[in-house]
Amino acid sequence: MLIKKSKVAVVGCGLVGSSTAFSLVTQGVCDEILMIDINEERALGEVMDLRDTIKYLDRNVKVKAGTYSDCSDVDIIVITAGAPPKAGQTRLDxxxxxxxxxxSIVEPVMASGFDGIFVVVSNPVDMVAYFVYKLSGLPKSQVIGTGTSLDTSRLQNFIAEMVNVDPRSVYAYSMGEHGDSQMVPWSTVTIAGKPFYDIIQDNKEIVGDVDLDDIVLKTAREGWEIYNRKGTTYYGIASACVGIIKAVLYDENKxxxxxxxxxxxxxQQDIYAGVPCILNRTxxxxxxxxxxxxxxxxxxxxSADLLHEYTDKIMEYL
Known part of the structure; x- marks a missing residue:
């Protein structure tokens, strides 16, 4: 009997890609990680650094440098390579x-015989994920954008701080574009089963006057708040990405x-947008x-109208 090993490839060895790989290694999520970058020396350097962590971890995750031709037997490919926005730009720019x-990534990957799952991180993620879906020819279930997974974490943090609870006890979603037009369905937000509207009403002395639109704006702009202080974001999105990978590899139905x-x-029809999804090995x-x-x-x-507009634009590059 041949026991299949779980294998994840990370394409793009910048701060997001390397942080994702580090989280995969330290959490022992898979058996093997393949690091790929147009700068092969950078990829090799990341591999060497990551290998030095194994002695002090719970699992010997194999980390290797590779190329697109090595992706035929990979389960999940994470695409982090992209063009980060400059100051004054939006993700859509x-x-x-x-x-x-x-x-330049998807075509050689598919030529290798890859039939796994793409997890797209590169911004603007909704449009890029749609582009990868069309370009790869894979079923829609096998092309996943990180979408509003990170925004949802930020939203839960803001709500949790307001009422002084663990953010993991907050059930709320940010939806739509991973960008300025995202929205929150406040009527569905609960904390341990209690509607957030009721919590606001019952705890005026704690929460005071709540501006829900301001919370949504803060959620959408939090990435720029981080960007203005440290130049980019990577820990949060890397953790969100690994959460998605675990849900798939472990067949969690999360x-x-x-x-x-x-x-x-x-x-809505024919757009990629951030919505709650059930994730498993499919x-x-x-x-x-x-x-x-x-x-x-x-x-x-x-938000969907904006996604339609920019999805049409990205398809001009197909």
């Missing part, structure tokens, strides 16, 4: 450059808001279609 980089193809859900097993108020649906539609 990097559309063309990110599309060209994605194309619900995480990721970017996936909508085919009628929430009234990738996106199902989209969780939560009930929203009409106002919330309108906000989601606004």
């Amino acid at each position: 990097t559309l063309g450059a990110s599309a060209k980089i994605a194309k 619900i995480i808001p990721v970017s996936t193809l909508l085919e009628g859900e929430y009234g 990738g996106v097993a199902d989209v969780l279609e939560i009930h929203m108020t009409e106002e919330e649906l309108q906000r989601f539609r606004y």
Whole structure:
């Protein structure tokens, strides 16, 4: 009997890619990690550094440098390579450059015989994930964008700080674009089963006057707050990415808001958007279609309209 080893490839050895690999190694998520970068010496340097951690960890994760031709037997490929926005730009301003980089990765990967799952991190992630889906020819379940997984973590942190609870006890989703147009269906937010609206009403002395739109704005802009202080973000998105990878490799059926193809859900067609999804070894097993108020649906539609506009633009590079 041949026991198959779990294998993850990380394409792009910048701060996000290396942080993702570090989290995979320290958590012992898979058997083997393949590091790939256009700068082969950089990839090799990351491999050498990561190997030095094994002595003090619980599992001997094999870390190697590789190329796209080595991806035929990889289970999950993480695409972190992209064109980061400069000061004054938005994620959407990097559309063309990110599309060209994605194309330079996906075409040789697919030529290797790859039939696993792509996890797309590169921004603008919703459009790039759609682009990878179209370019690869893989089923939609096998192309996952990190979407609003990180935004949801930020949202839960803000809510938890407000009422002084563990953020893991907060059940809330940021949805739509991973960007400025994202929205929060507040009518579905709960803390340990209690609706957030009731918590606001019952705890005026603790929470005071709550501006829900301000919380959404803070959530959407938190990445820029980090960027302005340290130049980029990587720990949060790396952790979100590894959470997605674990849900897939461990067949968890875990619900995480990721970017996936909508085919009628929430009234939308033919875009990738951040929505709660059930993740298991098939990738996106199902989209969780939560009930929203009409106002919330309108906000989601606004975000979706923007995603449609920029999805059309990125397809010009196909």
